[in-house]
Amino acid sequence: MSRPSFVAAWFSPWSERARFALDHHRIDYREEAYVPMLGEPLLRLRTRVFRGPLSVPVLFHDGRVLRDSVEIARYADELGTGAPLFPASEGAEIARYVELATGLMEAARALSVSRMAQDETLQFENLPPSVPAPLRPVFARLGTAFMTRKYRLDTRDPERDRATIRRNLERLRTELRGRDTLLSGFTFADIAVAVSLTMVRPVEHPLIPLGPGMRAAFTEPGLAEEFGDLLAWRDKLYAERRSVKGAASAAAA
Incomplete structure (x- = not known):
């Protein structure tokens, strides 16, 4: 299995709650620091979201692009170990x-x-x-x-x-x-x-x-x-x- 890439802002609570879920499930991921304004053009290119709102966190894994902290946490339930967070x-x-x-x-x-x-x-x-x-x-x-x-x-x-x-x-x-x-x-x-x-x-x-x-x-x-x-x-x-x-x-x- 390839290593997920997690794009996050260092003190965004939205990023932190997704990060918390990934770590709860002991998922080995690579975190990329997102800098507001500077990082948005590249993130739009990678996500193919060229219009409308775009924010972090974003998780890239095996061709999937997950753009919401709850969606990432649910994916962590599927991918990792440990007790499920969404019974x-x-x-x-x-x-x-x-x-x-x-x-x-x-x-x-x-x-x-x-x-x-x-x-x-x-x-x-x-x-x-x-x-x-x-x-x-x-x-x-x-x-x-x-x-x-x-x-x-x-x-x-x-x-x-x-x-x-x-x-x-x-x-x-x-x-x-x-x-x-x-x-x-x-x-x-x-x-x-x-x-x-x-x-x-x-x-x-x-x-x-x-x-x-x-x-x-x-x-x-x-x-x-x-x-x-x-x-x-x-x-x-x-x-x-x-x-x-x-x-x-x-x-x-």
């Missing part, structure tokens, strides 16, 4: 939690990019090491503007986004009720929700090597304090379930 009996509930987590991430992304747009230091930290030093100031500004345009973040209402995050966190707290997993066992629902909480306050883990500026950009202080129980659940899940294979795989690419 058929809980498919509807998993889909519901994925939708909830995605809504939380979209709201939090608007708030974090807005913070980065106002702080050049944060823009620098957000760039991958592969961007040459002389080009970093230019691409820091252009990258933030690109993200704002691509996701129409300037049209969003910050207070409405915070209300969305709070509403979703309250629902999660009610439904988790002190359990280790959201459903009867560990599933992709847990991965999706745990990763989404990184947008409330980033997890401390070798795979999420954030500087202090980026950590602050992705933290909602009031919500992080109020929902510390959910963040503690997320931290425990990462400590027990999150392999560091992804870091090694990316470094070897």
Whole structure:
């Protein structure tokens, strides 16, 4: 079997939840770092998507092109070893939690990019090491503007986004009720929700090597304090379930 190629942005929660699933199943893949704006023309060529929205993660394997984190995670269930993340009996509930987590991430992304747009230091930290030093100031500004345009973040209402995050966190707290997993066992629902909480306050883990500026950009202080129980659940899940294979795989690419 050929080695899958995984194109991902280093701190995209959408990339991280697909990466988490691949590592859960111990799949040997090669990770390619995606740089917004710079990497899009080549990615469009490789995916044959020449119009419309295009984002990462993308998985290339044996002629297949998978362009969605959930689709990649489902493929990992087919390809790898380990307990399935999408048991058929809980498919509807998993889909519901994925939708909830995605809504939380979209709201939090608007708030974090807005913070980065106002702080050049944060823009620098957000760039991958592969961007040459002389080009970093230019691409820091252009990258933030690109993200704002691509996701129409300037049209969003910050207070409405915070209300969305709070509403979703309250629902999660009610439904988790002190359990280790959201459903009867560990599933992709847990991965999706745990990763989404990184947008409330980033997890401390070798795979999420954030500087202090980026950590602050992705933290909602009031919500992080109020929902510390959910963040503690997320931290425990990462400590027990999150392999560091992804870091090694990316470094070897």
